[in-house]
Amino acid sequence: MTKPKLLLLDGNSLAYRAFFALPLLTNSQGVHTNAAYGFTMMLQNILEEHHPEQILVAWDKGKVTFRHETFKEYKGGRQKTPNELREQFPIIRDILTAHGIAQYELEAYEADDIIGTLANLYNDSHDVIIISGDKDLTQLVTDKTTVFITRKGITDMEKYTPEHVMEKYGITPPQIIDMKGLMGDSSDNIPGVPGVGEKTALKLLKQYETVEGVYEHLDDITAKKLNENLTTYRDQAFMSKQLATIEVNAPIDVPADMMNYAGPDLEKLREQYEMLESKRLLDQLKGDAPSEMQVEISYVTFDREEGIVWPEKASLHIELDGDNYLTDPVLVMTMAMAGKEGSEGVYTFDERQIAEYESLKVWLEDETIIKYASDTKAIQSVLHRYGIALRGVQYDLLLASYIADASNAQKEIAQLAEELTLPYEVRRDEDVYGKGAKRQVPEFDVYTYHAATKAKAVWDSVPIVEEQLKESEQYELFHDLELPLASILSEMETEGIxxxxxxxxxxxxxxxxxxxxxxxxxxxxxxxxxxxxxxxxxxxxxxxxxxxxxxxxxxxxxxxxxxxxxxxxxxxxxxxxxxxxxxxxxxxxxxxxxxxxxxxxxxxxHTRFQQALTTTGRLSSINPNLQNIPIRLEEGRKIREAFVPSHEGWKLFAADYSQIELRVLAHISEDEKLIDAFQRGADIHTETAMNVFHVSREEVDSNMRRAAKAVNFGIIYGISDYGLSQNLNISRPEAKKFIDTYLHTFEGVKRYMDKSIEIARKRGYAETLMNRRRYLPDLNSSSFNVRSFAERTAMNTPIQGSAADIIKRAMIDMNARLKEEGLQAKMLLQVHDELIFEAPAEEIAILEKIVPEVMEQTIQLRVPLKVDSASGASWYEV
Known part of the structure; x- marks a missing residue:
């Protein structure tokens, strides 16, 4: 006889997961809704998968629990709940009530204890399923109780059974408690034994089974430091085990029928979804939204070409064995579009058709037809092989999601679709193609369907991600900077050097x-x-x-x-x-x-530029990396002799910004001394040495200038007295005095450093001149080292990021100017603050005039931008 299912949910944990998995969203009243929306999507997935007869959501009652009587610092390192999340807890509770789901909390106890007690009570009569983001609950796993732990996003969960715990850790579920006793748990501020990490704890438990067993065999542990720590912190180990133990006999009052699940009150649920202003959730109530992807895939063939009606709007995705555009054992282009009746359709083309469809080529190159792409640069680079120039792209999922949050860098479409909570599954490339030695191309229908779901995800993501960008005032950064730059980079990659x-x-x-x-x-x-x-x-x-x-x-x-x-x-x-x-x-x-x-x-x-990777917005280069060729050694510089023009009678031409980050610092900090020096065209390192050492220009020697240069550039990266002492081979007190003198001299820089941290801590992010954001949650970390790094990042992100944005803008302006002048010259490489071109010898004089002109006028700062340029027969010469 099948047992009824009892589903126990850790409310606080799942709410936190939903909040941090999705970008901040608000309704028209300004109420934050991302956690409530994400929690609802999680709940729907859970109910659809498990179909429970009984269900309960447990909540933490308050900050003080019975564990604080044992250790008053329990959970002492936890960050304060963000107000944006705190205001959504009542909404989540109302949504659960509308779903007809029981909720329970108990004074002095945690949600874990409620779940543990109910699991213990109903373990024999029910199939108990626990869902949480807290791995502590895996100690409750038995043959009759299964625990699911959330991983990435809001749908990815790891299933813990006794076998899985043994396979993953080599111990039994109850030993999870002993593991926590030995290694502690920083998230709950459980101290454990210093020097004992997970690896050591597991090794000890495999030998001695429990904390008690470890101490019974203390004399057998020959590692001196480990033995010392175990001996010194014996009481702490037993206390930590006690703290980590979930109470399974809490004094709860939950009648069995209270947890019965009969389904939602649709009217109440509609009210909640209207408050969230979620069209997707409201459509689901009407039964209009599919629970999984329902889309016809049409395989276009030559004899049907005359019947194809190309759309005015479509999304594009090219599938290349799930490995971008470096290898192509599979080449299939899929196109998702809205049909005449508003229904979705996905059309798939194979390699031969892409190459030979003239009407497709005309459509792809039509600037007036709006196209949404998964990765513009990748698609363009592939189409270049077939003599097709993709135009009319107004959206790029890869770039847009990266700009919305740089932590999205290098995420697959499957991950992005999951985080956008699209109502169907997009499989990960690894699941379709396999991994490592097992990687292979699957059946035609499998990989074309995989590509089709990606194309549809691009289509469906557009309104969601564009709205995020507009709310964060980053739409112009995306649409006017990164999107046109993708096309330029694709041309550079195709051209090569x-x-x-x-x-x-x-x-x-x-x-x-x-x-x-x-x-x-x-x-x-x-x-x-x-x-x-x-x-x-x-x-x-x-x-x-x-x-x-x-x-x-x-x-x-x-x-x-x-x-x-x-x-x-x-x-x-x-x-x-x-x-x-x-x-x-x-x-x-x-x-x-x-x-x-x-x-x-x-x-x-043909190096490949990674546009959506770095947190500062800088481009990186791979296959090969041409940005890291060493130039300190003459032998390293000579490598550049091999890079030459591609035509007889042509030359290479290079132009680079002079001290652009220091000029951005002068602009942002509004420091009068820095601004004055740059406006006069003075040598900034000599000027710094004069101010810091209080000497005349004539008295500045090479060591003084070198020290000034080190601190000028070091300040940008938040250099410490230790770092400067290492750079200059001086003592730390000397280095500290130098930095203090510098900051006293350049008061505007000191004000900027303090203010940038204060603003970033208040906002939660640092920002460039062009509104590029870098989110910095670690600014509130309880760890000094982690917090200090975030503070340095808050200071240098506006500088480094703005410099990166400026050269990107210069590339766009320069590309337009080359076309305007009708020149044969081509832009080949971007290496940090340097642009490299090739051109006929007779055009070099024109480049010498227009390249610095364009680059210096790209943005107006409080100080002038300065560009140095040179030409020659090789990169080495320039």
Missing amino acids: AVDETVLQTLGKDLSERLAMLESDIYTLAGETFNINSPKQLGVILFEKIGLTPIKKTKTGYSTAADVLEKLEHEHEIIALILLYRQLGKLNSTYVEGLQKEIHTDGKI
Whole structure:
């Protein structure tokens, strides 16, 4: 006989999950609704999956529980509940009431204890299912009680059975309590035993089963520090176990019939959904919204071409084995559109059809037809292969979601669809194609349907994400900056930059000879041969044979990390040779040999720009990374000799912003001294040295200027006295005095630093001049280190992010100017603050005039922007 299902939900935990999984939403009255909406979507999914006969949502009653009698600091490190969430708890409770779902709370007890007690009472008579975001509840797992723990978003949950707990941790569910006793739990401020993490706790429990068992065998634990900590913090370990134990005999008053579930009161539910102003939820009440994707996929073939009516609006997605556009064992373009009657339709084209459909090409290139894309740059890069220039794109899910919240970077459409709570499932690429060695292309219908759901998700996401961007005043950043830039980057990727492979081969030969000589010299100084690349062997040579002073040890021996060796450089001449050997070895393997592998059949390298990745908004470059070619060593700079124009009689031309971040700092901080120096065109590092050291211009020596430069740029990144002392090889007190003097001298900078943190803490985010946001929840962290990093980020995000936005805007302006002038010149690369072009020799004079002109006029600051430029036969020359 089948047992009835009892569903127990952790109300507080699920509400928190919903709140942080979705962006802040408000109704027309200004009431926040994201947690209530997300909780409702979770609840619907739970009810649809489990169909319980009985259900109850447990809530925490208050901050003080019986556990505080044992340890008054219990949960002491928890952040205050955000007001935006606090105001939604009554809404969530009203929604549960409208659903006809019982709720319960108990003075001095937590929701966990209510759930634990009910699970204990009904374990034999019911199939008990617990749902929470708190892994503490996994201690309640039995053969008759299953626990689901939320993971990402609001639909992804992990199912815990006794077998799963054993597979995941190697222990039984009751031992979860002992694990918490030993390792503690920072989220609940349960101290545990210092120095004991999850790995150590599990090892001990697999040997001794319980906390009690560990202490019965304390003499068997030979690791000295671990034994000391266990001995010292014995009472704390037992107290922590007690705190972590969920009460299963709480004095609750919950009659069995109270939890009976008969379904919702539709009228009350409609009232709640109207308050949320959710069309999707209201449509579901009417039965208009599908519970899963219902969409016809049409496979367009040549003999049907005449019957195709291309839409005025559509979303586009190109599927390439789930791996963007680097490989294409699968190439299928899907297009979701609204039909004449308003119903959705998805049309799928394969590679041959994309290449040969003339009417499709005309439609794709029509600027007047509105298109929504999953990833504009990726789609354009693919279509370039077929001579198609995609135009008319007005929305890009990848970029829009990234701008709304930079933590969305690199998320799959499946993840974004889940967080947008679209009413159907979009599968993850890994689930469709497999992972690692098992990765393969599935059946045609499988991957085309997968692509189709993505195209539909793009279509359905448009009104939701665009509204988010408009509410946060970031729509212009998306529509006027990032979206047009995607097209430019796609053209740059397609164009590529020519590489003279013989230059790399010659450089590789020279480096190999140099490395062989260095190797010989190192062996001579060491008095024997050994593997220089082996830290263990090198450590023995340096610290045992030569007798240098060990600075740091690792588990496997002496540390020979670069920072350690640099401190020992003055002790023996072998150190400088080892450091150089490592640098040249990396140059040779990573760049000289690595770049040769990236040269395509057209003789060019086609790097890929990642537009939606960094939290500052800066572009990054991969396959290969051309932004990190080392230039401090002459050998590193020479790598750039291999990058050349792609046509005879052409030259490369480079232009870069001079000290753009310092100029942005001057503008934002409104510091009078900085502004005055830049307006006069003075050398900013010399000016800083004059002000900080109180000397005349003539008295500023190279060391003073170097120190001033270090602190000028260090301030941008929130440099500490320790960091500056390391940079300048001075004492920390000297470094602190230098920073204090600097901040006293440049008072506007000090005010900006303080104010930027204050504003970011109040808003919850830092912002650039063009309204790019970086959310900083860690500004309120109880951890000093975590909070300090967030504070530094609050200071430098407006500077770094604004500099990134400025050069992106310059790229758009420059692209327009090149077309306006009718030049053959092409923009090839963006490397930090530098733009690299190639052009016929006769156009160089024009570029020398218009490129600085455009870049310097891209934005008006309180100080002038300055651009340096040069041309030559290679990147090295410029």
